Amino acid sequence: MKNFTDIKDISKDDIEDILTRTKNEKKIIKDNGIQAIEKILMGKTVALIFEKPSTRTRVSFEVGISQQGGSTTVLQSSDIQLSRGETVADTAKVLSNYVDLIVIRCFKHQTMIDFANNSSVPVINGLTDQSHPCQVISDILTIEENKGHLSKQNLLWIGDGNNVARSWLEASTVTNLNLTICTPKHLSLSDNLIESSVRNGANVIVDHDPKNAITNKSVVITDTWNSMGDGSANKENSLMPYQVNKNLMTKAAKSAVFMHCLPAHRGHEVTGEVIDSKQSLVFEGAENRLHVQRSIIWWCLNSD
């Protein structure tokens, strides 16, 4: 049994295995239709727990699980006894006696870890305040499908130093991908985290100047300036110079692509013109969540 908690907890080979299976399965679907994929969840049930809203994560997991022959039970945390003080540990112990796998999206990262530590079935991180590993593995696939191998790219994370940025940093640590992180100084990932990532193999540069940082980058990635749970933090004034707009994109490599995990706030972190441009991979990226997560489930249930 394997949990999919964070990118730092898996290996480069694990990522390769997940991506290879996804590429093969996409080919099977293209050649023979969705019915042709392996029904690895036949007779199995997956619980999806949400403390935060979700469109893509919820629907892509529900649909992917059904394509694999499984069924789902979606639990908004406000509807279950967690909201009345039942502990995470008790909830995990009970639910994992009913279902075969658990996906959890929660505020505190520690909640997801506690869930995994107390569950007798695999737990998948569907986003926490610290990370969004399903998103980043899926984005790696989208990059490789459009641009070739990850090792040939130079990626820019621009905007807020948030949970998705942290998963990219972990991806750089595990795969050695070339990453530049460009945020205002006070919204950066912590110096300690970046320094320890570099010690562990991350190929990362921190550059606070957007125009300099984007120069010649092949992949430009941003995200909302206000993540779920940020509360009323008003970061807009400091982040406006980091907005991905047409003018800034002209400084990236000519063949650069733009990515965003969505939901986007057009006119804030990115302009509509960039999201809707030919350079944008955002909708293709969102579709890949479905395909990659089927493989993440396969990886969790595979006990080699």
Ligand code: CP
């Ligand atoms: N990108 C992503 O995880 O979207 P949702 O919040 O809609 O699930």
Ligand code: NVA
């Ligand atoms: N950083 C965003 C990602 C949403 C998918 C958030 O946590 O709200």
